Amino acid sequence: MSFSDLVETIKSLSIEEKQEIQLLLSQYLREERREQIYENLKISQAEQQNGKLKFSNNINELKQLIED
Numbered sequence: 001m002s003f004s005d006l007v008e009t010i011k012s013l014s015i016e017e018k019q020e021i022q023l024l025l026s027q028y029l030r031e032e033r034r035e036q037i038y039e040n041l042k043i044s045q046a047e048q049q050n051g052k053l054k055f056s057n058n059i060n061e062l063k064q065l066i067e068d
Contacts, residue, residue: 001009010021047053056062 010018013021044053054065056065
């Protein structure tokens with residue numbers, strides 16, 4: 001089924017069915033975002049353990065870290 005077919009099918013649904021799809025999509029998007037955040041956390045923790053993360057409160061040093 002193509003995306004346009006899917007859109008047309010959704011258009012033909014009742015309001016209640018469309019609202020249910022909306023709720024499901026919101027839930028799926030939240031879950032995917034949580035998974036992304038969790039994956040980023042794991043990557044950051046591994047980088048910290050390997051000494052690859054650098055921290056600074058000096059603005060010039062931070063700019064240099066971004067450029068590197």
